[in-house]
Amino acid sequence: MPTSRTTLRPRLAAAAAGVVAALAFLAVAELCALVLGGAGSPLVAVGSAVIDLAPGGAKDLMVALFGTGDKVALFVLMAVLMLAVSAGAGILELRRPPFGALVFAIGGALSLLAVTTRSGSGTWDGGPSVLGVGAAVIVVRVLVERLRTWRFAAATPTRTDGPLPERRSFLVWTAALGVVSIVAGAGARLGTAGMQRAAAARRAIRLPAPVNAAPAVPAGASLDVEGITPYVTPNADFYRIDTALRVPSIDPADWSLRVHGAVEHEITLSWDDLLALPLEEHMATLSCVSNEVGGDLIGNALWLGHPIRTLLARARPTGDADMVLSTSEDGFTAGTPLDVLQDENTNALLAVGMNGDPLPAEHGFPVRMVVPGLFGYVSATKWVVDLEVTRFADAQGYWTPRGWSARGPVKLESRIDTPANGTTVAVGDRVAIAGVAWHPHTGVKAVQVKVGSADWQDAELADSVSSDTWRQWVLRWTATAGTHDVRIRAVGADGQVQTSVQRPPAPNGATGWDTITLTAR
Missing domain, CATH: 2.60.40.650 (Immunoglobulin-like)
Incomplete structure (x- = not known):
């Protein structure tokens, strides 16, 4: 008959050890990523890889089910899967060592692959994954070994009834490592140095006045009807659909934009260069191609920025170029028709302001593209850092090879x-x-x-x-x-x-x- 010293089932205890090992992996990896200024986070890299590799219908399903909460839902699904696999790895380590530790090693290798294949990854970005998996392997082996010692002590006939120090040792170590991992990991995610720098820089910005201000919103633009959508969408309510699981944190002092490709004159702009150019204000409604009939993935805002057509005129596109491939800091790309960006009647902007404030981080700070008349997936690149003048025949934006049309004019x-x-x-x-x-x-x-x-x-x-x-x-x-x-x-x-x-x-x-x-x- 089991005694009070063996009331906790070994499998449950081993599963707990596996979960704590996974928490240790995330804590160590995120702390290391914090030291690197937010780079190399396996959580973000794996989630981004899932988005990239998911079939086109999966993205539509997530947006349809969760709307702008699709990324939170993805993180929750990833967490549930990780906890299930980690619990299983702990049980496997108890029954067939070292195969449980091998599961963590394989998971670490996959996260390392996800990190190092992300656009713009650096030499040291794989460090968080390597250190994290090392911590996970050590934790699961140490905890499971303490569990074995406890089980052996509980099964020894010469032992008397009463609290077992081996049991207490396992529980204390498991609880302590779990709590420390949760606190450290959460703190690392909240305290990313790059995020702090970018947020401080944004707060300090005072945008210049536009040389061409937008017309005042007429009194008749807003009907006195309860429940109707406001004419101007507040920044906090503006929809957000993009591929960035972690909002890029860019200090404007480190930002630059390169205009190159099929041009006579290559241009590189710094943040100060951009603010020194004539800025214009335009009110524009943007919408997401994923918006269902009657959906809310749309918003109207006042944008401040420099006309893209003026910048392209300086660069002087050549040959038969017909597309501008814009690239985000996080690697996202969009292919925009060149003639739309050059059209004098299309107020396409390199935007720095939204409704009178610097762009919010989640809406592209410090610089994004705004192109009226086109869906965002072919035009509204946030955190934009590169414009390549090219051809639709030679390059594709992020969503085109995933089954979406190369050109995306907004429908009536x-x-x-x-x-x-x-x-x-x-x-x-x-x-x-x-x-x-x-x-x-x-x-x-x-x-x-x-x-x-x-x-x-x-x-x-x-x-x-x-x-x-x-x-x-x-x-x-x-x-x-x-x-x-x-x-x-x-x-x-x-x-x-x-x-x-x-x-x-x-x-x-x-x-x-x-x-x-x-x-x-």
């Missing part, structure tokens, strides 16, 4: 913000059906609403700063008894009517009419 779209789908109202109520519509760089001239079998009705349309921004709309409907499907469609300034054909986001943006159901009783 509209959305119902209020009331929510499934709302019940009283017969005779005056119901404000309202939302936003957009067709950046073209503009929206009408929004039409169809309630049930009734004819299409023109909604009241709010003002806007320019064709590059969305427009609010509202139809005030007197509720009639029954359940009604409410559909909307937009009409572009060019006369185009929004298509009713339902298509998914891939490969170049979703289409269809946003539809809700209202019941009046």
Whole structure:
């Protein structure tokens, strides 16, 4: 019969040892990455590798399920998988040593591969993974050996009942290493030196005034409707979809932009060089190609920056170049049509400001691209550090080989913000059906609403700063008894009517009419 000295099952204890070893790996690796200024983090590298290697449909599924929380969800899934594998490795080390330690060695090798193959990885970036796996192997072997000593002592017939020092030693060591690893690892992630420097530099920035200020937002741009999306999206509410698991931390003093490729004159800009150039303000609506019909992966903001067309004019593209391949500090790339960036009527910017403040870190600080009329995956490169003038025939952006279209013009779209789908109202109520519509760089001239079998009705349309921004709309409907499907469609300034054909986001943006159901009783 088991005694009080053996109430903790060996397998459970071994699994705990494996989990603590994994925590030790992360703690040591993240502490080492902290010393390196945030570089070489295996957690970020492995997560980024998962994003890169995942099939195209997986990214759409994550965004559809979790929206802008897709990266948090990925980290949670990775943590659950890591804990399960680590627990299994601890049990394996107890039953078949040293194969449990070998599992950690293999995991360390995979993380090392992920780190060293990331764009821009340095000579020492593999150090955190190497030291981390060394710590994990030592911890799992030491803890499992103490577990074996405890089991042997508990099974010795000559031992008397009572607390076993071997048991206490195992539990104390396991708990202590686990707590220390959690505290150290969490502290390392929160205290990355590069993040601190970049944040301090951002706080100290005072952006210059634009030589061309954006027109004031007209009073008629905002309708007095509860639940409608604000005309200008606050920075904190602006959607974020990108491939960076760790927001790049760039000190503006260390930032530079290289313009090269098929050009007569190669250009390199520093942060001070960029701020010394004439800056312009433009209000523009940006949207993600992953946005579903009626989705919220879209926002409108006031951007401050230098016109990209002016920079390209200085570089003087040559030959048959037709694309600019922009590269982010984290290795992301986007292929943007050259003629769009050179168009005098397209206010494409190297942006440094957003809604009157320096760019937030998660939205591209210190510099990003903003190109009205194109989906972000082919234009809105954050943390941009390189512009290569080239051809679509010779280069591809990040998402093109993953099944997305090489060119991504934003489609004519509209959305119902209020009331929510499934709302019940009283017969005779005056119901404000309202939302936003957009067709950046073209503009929206009408929004039409169809309630049930009734004819299409023109909604009241709010003002806007320019064709590059969305427009609010509202139809005030007197509720009639029954359940009604409410559909909307937009009409572009060019006369185009929004298509009713339902298509998914891939490969170049979703289409269809946003539809809700209202019941009046």
